[in-house]
Amino acid sequence: xxxxxxxxxxxxxxxxxxxxxxxxxxxxxxxxxLFWYKHLLSGEMVFLIRxxxxxxxxxxSGRYSVVFQKSLKSxxxxxxxxxxxxxxxxxxALWELEVRGSALGRLHFGAGTQLIVIP
Amino acid sequence: NAGVIQxxxxxxxxxxxxxxxxxEPISGHSAVFWYRQTIVQGLEFLTYFRNQAPIDDSxxxxxxxxxxxxxxxxxxxxIQSTQPQDSAVYLCASSLDRGLGGRDTQYFxxxxxxxxx
Numbered sequence: 001x002x003x004x005x006x007x008x009x010x011x012x013x014x015x016x017x018x019x020x021x022x023x024x025x026x027x028x029x030x031x032x033x034l035f036w037y038k039h040l041l042s043g044e045m046v047f048l049i050r051x052x053x054x055x056x057x058x059x060x061s062g063r064y065s066v067v068f069q070k071s072l073k074s075x076x077x078x079x080x081x082x083x084x085x086x087x088x089x090x091x092x093a094l095w096e097l098e099v100r101g102s103a104l105g106r107l108h109f110g111a112g113t114q115l116i117v118i119p
Numbered sequence: 120n121a122g123v124i125q126x127x128x129x130x131x132x133x134x135x136x137x138x139x140x141x142x143e144p145i146s147g148h149s150a151v152f153w154y155r156q157t158i159v160q161g162l163e164f165l166t167y168f169r170n171q172a173p174i175d176d177s178x179x180x181x182x183x184x185x186x187x188x189x190x191x192x193x194x195x196x197x198i199q200s201t202q203p204q205d206s207a208v209y210l211c212a213s214s215l216d217r218g219l220g221g222r223d224t225q226y227f228x229x230x231x232x233x234x235x236x
Contacts, residue, residue, distance in 0.1 A: 043208060047225070047226060106167060106175065107212075108164075
Protein backbone atom coordinates (compact mmCIF):
# COMPACT_ATOMS: atom_id res chain seq x y z
CA UNK A 1 0.00 0.00 0.00
CA UNK A 2 1.22 3.44 -0.81
CA UNK A 3 2.40 5.32 2.27
CA UNK A 4 2.37 8.81 0.77
CA UNK A 5 -0.36 10.11 -1.47
CA UNK A 6 -0.37 13.32 -3.46
CA UNK A 7 -3.78 13.50 -5.03
CA UNK A 8 -3.14 16.24 -7.56
CA UNK A 9 -0.75 15.33 -10.35
CA UNK A 10 -0.74 18.86 -11.77
CA UNK A 11 -1.52 22.38 -10.65
CA UNK A 12 -1.25 25.80 -12.22
CA UNK A 13 -1.42 29.30 -10.81
CA UNK A 14 -0.71 32.83 -11.85
CA UNK A 15 2.45 34.57 -10.78
CA UNK A 16 1.98 36.29 -7.41
CA UNK A 17 -0.73 33.93 -6.19
CA UNK A 18 -0.47 31.50 -3.31
CA UNK A 19 -0.67 27.72 -3.75
CA UNK A 20 -1.33 24.85 -1.40
CA UNK A 21 -0.12 21.37 -2.32
CA UNK A 22 -1.72 18.55 -0.38
CA UNK A 23 -0.19 15.32 0.85
CA UNK A 24 -1.57 12.53 2.99
CA UNK A 25 0.43 9.74 4.54
CA UNK A 26 0.09 6.51 6.40
CA UNK A 27 2.24 5.40 9.31
CA UNK A 28 1.88 3.48 12.54
CA UNK A 29 5.05 4.94 14.02
CA UNK A 30 5.01 7.54 16.76
CA UNK A 31 8.01 9.44 15.50
CA UNK A 32 8.32 10.40 11.88
CA UNK A 33 9.35 13.31 9.72
CA LEU A 34 7.76 14.71 6.61
CA PHE A 35 9.70 16.43 3.88
CA TRP A 36 8.94 18.46 0.81
CA TYR A 37 11.30 18.40 -2.13
CA LYS A 38 11.27 20.14 -5.49
CA HIS A 39 12.48 18.29 -8.56
CA LEU A 40 14.20 20.60 -11.00
CA LEU A 41 14.41 20.14 -14.76
CA SER A 42 18.14 19.62 -14.28
CA GLY A 43 17.31 16.46 -12.37
CA GLU A 44 18.27 17.77 -8.97
CA MET A 45 15.96 17.10 -6.04
CA VAL A 46 16.05 20.14 -3.79
CA PHE A 47 15.08 19.96 -0.12
CA LEU A 48 12.52 22.62 0.79
CA ILE A 49 11.15 22.10 4.28
CA ARG A 50 10.74 19.50 7.02
CA UNK A 51 8.08 18.80 9.63
CA UNK A 52 8.73 16.59 12.63
CA UNK A 53 5.79 14.63 14.00
CA UNK A 54 6.73 15.73 17.51
CA UNK A 55 6.66 19.42 16.65
CA UNK A 56 3.67 21.70 16.92
CA UNK A 57 5.54 24.64 15.45
CA UNK A 58 4.36 25.99 12.13
CA UNK A 59 7.41 25.36 9.99
CA UNK A 60 8.38 28.05 7.57
CA SER A 61 11.31 28.61 5.24
CA GLY A 62 11.20 31.73 3.13
CA ARG A 63 8.09 31.57 0.93
CA TYR A 64 7.49 27.96 1.93
CA SER A 65 5.40 26.95 4.92
CA VAL A 66 3.53 23.84 5.92
CA VAL A 67 0.11 23.10 7.35
CA PHE A 68 0.45 19.97 9.47
CA GLN A 69 -2.73 18.19 10.53
CA LYS A 70 -1.37 15.26 12.47
CA SER A 71 -4.70 13.75 13.43
CA LEU A 72 -5.69 13.68 9.77
CA LYS A 73 -2.25 12.48 8.68
CA SER A 74 -2.05 15.35 6.31
CA UNK A 75 0.63 17.84 5.47
CA UNK A 76 0.31 20.65 2.95
CA UNK A 77 2.99 22.79 1.42
CA UNK A 78 2.06 26.44 1.00
CA UNK A 79 4.02 28.53 -1.47
CA UNK A 80 3.33 32.25 -1.29
CA UNK A 81 3.92 34.92 -3.91
CA UNK A 82 4.47 32.41 -6.70
CA UNK A 83 7.19 33.08 -9.24
CA UNK A 84 7.74 31.44 -12.62
CA UNK A 85 10.86 29.74 -11.21
CA UNK A 86 8.62 27.89 -8.77
CA UNK A 87 7.48 25.76 -11.68
CA UNK A 88 8.57 22.17 -11.19
CA UNK A 89 7.54 18.92 -9.61
CA UNK A 90 6.98 18.86 -5.86
CA UNK A 91 7.35 15.69 -3.84
CA UNK A 92 6.15 14.89 -0.36
CA ALA A 93 8.19 12.27 1.52
CA LEU A 94 7.86 10.35 4.77
CA TRP A 95 10.66 9.14 7.01
CA GLU A 96 9.77 6.86 9.92
CA LEU A 97 11.64 6.01 13.10
CA GLU A 98 10.73 2.46 13.95
CA VAL A 99 9.65 1.74 17.50
CA ARG A 100 12.57 -0.59 18.13
CA GLY A 101 14.84 2.34 17.47
CA SER A 102 16.50 1.29 14.30
CA ALA A 103 15.66 3.84 11.68
CA LEU A 104 15.70 2.26 8.29
CA GLY A 105 16.56 5.61 6.80
CA ARG A 106 14.60 5.38 3.61
CA LEU A 107 12.20 8.03 2.40
CA HIS A 108 8.79 7.05 1.07
CA PHE A 109 7.81 9.43 -1.71
CA GLY A 110 4.48 10.44 -3.12
CA ALA A 111 3.93 10.57 -6.88
CA GLY A 112 4.56 14.30 -7.00
CA THR A 113 2.58 17.32 -8.18
CA GLN A 114 3.71 19.19 -11.28
CA LEU A 115 3.31 22.92 -10.77
CA ILE A 116 3.13 25.44 -13.58
CA VAL A 117 3.33 29.11 -12.69
CA ILE A 118 1.99 31.34 -15.41
CA PRO A 119 3.78 34.70 -15.75
CA ASN B 120 30.09 23.82 -0.20
CA ALA B 121 29.67 21.10 -2.81
CA GLY B 122 26.51 19.08 -2.82
CA VAL B 123 26.16 15.43 -3.66
CA ILE B 124 28.05 14.66 -6.86
CA GLN B 125 26.90 11.98 -9.27
CA UNK B 126 28.70 10.81 -12.35
CA UNK B 127 28.03 10.33 -15.14
CA UNK B 128 25.00 12.56 -15.58
CA UNK B 129 23.87 10.54 -18.59
CA UNK B 130 24.71 7.02 -19.63
CA UNK B 131 23.55 5.00 -22.61
CA UNK B 132 24.25 1.28 -22.66
CA UNK B 133 23.31 -1.60 -24.91
CA UNK B 134 21.21 -4.42 -23.58
CA UNK B 135 23.42 -6.87 -21.69
CA UNK B 136 26.18 -4.42 -20.93
CA UNK B 137 27.30 -3.34 -17.48
CA UNK B 138 26.68 0.10 -16.01
CA UNK B 139 28.47 1.60 -13.02
CA UNK B 140 27.11 4.75 -11.41
CA UNK B 141 29.13 6.85 -9.00
CA UNK B 142 28.13 8.98 -6.07
CA GLU B 143 30.20 11.29 -3.89
CA PRO B 144 28.28 12.29 -0.75
CA ILE B 145 28.53 15.63 0.96
CA SER B 146 31.69 15.74 3.02
CA GLY B 147 31.01 14.69 6.59
CA HIS B 148 27.77 12.90 5.82
CA SER B 149 27.73 9.36 7.15
CA ALA B 150 24.62 8.03 5.40
CA VAL B 151 24.29 7.41 1.66
CA PHE B 152 21.09 6.40 -0.09
CA TRP B 153 20.29 5.24 -3.62
CA TYR B 154 16.88 5.72 -5.22
CA ARG B 155 15.52 5.05 -8.68
CA GLN B 156 12.98 7.22 -10.46
CA THR B 157 10.79 6.09 -13.32
CA ILE B 158 7.60 7.47 -14.76
CA VAL B 159 5.71 4.29 -13.96
CA GLN B 160 7.01 3.50 -10.46
CA GLY B 161 7.93 6.97 -9.28
CA LEU B 162 10.71 7.26 -6.71
CA GLU B 163 11.79 3.93 -5.28
CA PHE B 164 14.28 3.28 -2.53
CA LEU B 165 17.09 0.92 -3.46
CA THR B 166 19.70 0.75 -0.73
CA TYR B 167 21.32 2.61 2.15
CA PHE B 168 24.77 2.76 3.77
CA ARG B 169 25.73 4.19 7.10
CA ASN B 170 29.40 4.71 7.90
CA GLN B 171 30.12 2.68 4.75
CA ALA B 172 28.26 -0.36 6.07
CA PRO B 173 25.22 -1.63 4.16
CA ILE B 174 22.18 -1.14 6.37
CA ASP B 175 19.16 -1.80 4.20
CA ASP B 176 19.19 -3.17 0.67
CA SER B 177 15.59 -4.31 0.64
CA UNK B 178 14.79 -2.18 -2.39
CA UNK B 179 17.51 -3.63 -4.57
CA UNK B 180 16.49 -6.04 -7.31
CA UNK B 181 17.95 -9.36 -6.24
CA UNK B 182 19.69 -10.04 -9.49
CA UNK B 183 22.12 -7.90 -11.45
CA UNK B 184 22.14 -4.94 -9.01
CA UNK B 185 24.85 -4.35 -6.42
CA UNK B 186 26.06 -1.37 -4.44
CA UNK B 187 29.23 -0.70 -2.55
CA UNK B 188 30.75 2.01 -0.44
CA UNK B 189 34.48 1.30 -0.31
CA UNK B 190 35.28 4.56 1.48
CA UNK B 191 33.45 7.49 3.01
CA UNK B 192 33.87 9.62 -0.08
CA UNK B 193 32.11 7.52 -2.67
CA UNK B 194 29.57 4.86 -3.37
CA UNK B 195 28.88 2.90 -6.54
CA UNK B 196 25.80 1.27 -7.94
CA UNK B 197 26.53 -1.44 -10.46
CA ILE B 198 24.02 -2.98 -12.81
CA GLN B 199 25.15 -6.09 -14.65
CA SER B 200 23.60 -7.25 -17.90
CA THR B 201 21.44 -4.14 -18.19
CA GLN B 202 17.92 -4.50 -19.50
CA PRO B 203 15.63 -1.85 -21.05
CA GLN B 204 13.49 -1.86 -17.90
CA ASP B 205 16.54 -0.63 -15.96
CA SER B 206 16.24 2.69 -17.78
CA ALA B 207 15.61 5.31 -15.11
CA VAL B 208 17.10 8.23 -13.25
CA TYR B 209 19.23 6.95 -10.41
CA LEU B 210 19.45 9.37 -7.52
CA CYS B 211 21.98 9.36 -4.73
CA ALA B 212 21.38 11.20 -1.47
CA SER B 213 23.36 11.72 1.70
CA SER B 214 22.58 12.81 5.23
CA LEU B 215 24.52 13.49 8.39
CA ASP B 216 23.07 10.39 10.04
CA ARG B 217 19.83 8.63 10.70
CA GLY B 218 19.09 10.39 13.93
CA LEU B 219 16.63 13.05 14.87
CA GLY B 220 16.97 16.79 15.18
CA GLY B 221 17.39 17.61 11.54
CA ARG B 222 20.40 15.45 10.95
CA ASP B 223 18.31 13.07 8.91
CA THR B 224 17.51 15.43 6.05
CA GLN B 225 18.60 13.78 2.84
CA TYR B 226 20.26 15.94 0.24
CA PHE B 227 20.13 14.65 -3.31
CA UNK B 228 22.52 14.72 -6.19
CA UNK B 229 21.48 15.62 -9.74
CA UNK B 230 20.99 11.99 -10.69
CA UNK B 231 22.31 9.76 -13.44
CA UNK B 232 19.94 9.24 -16.33
CA UNK B 233 20.48 5.69 -17.58
CA UNK B 234 19.10 4.62 -20.93
CA UNK B 235 19.37 0.98 -21.93
CA UNK B 236 18.80 0.38 -25.61
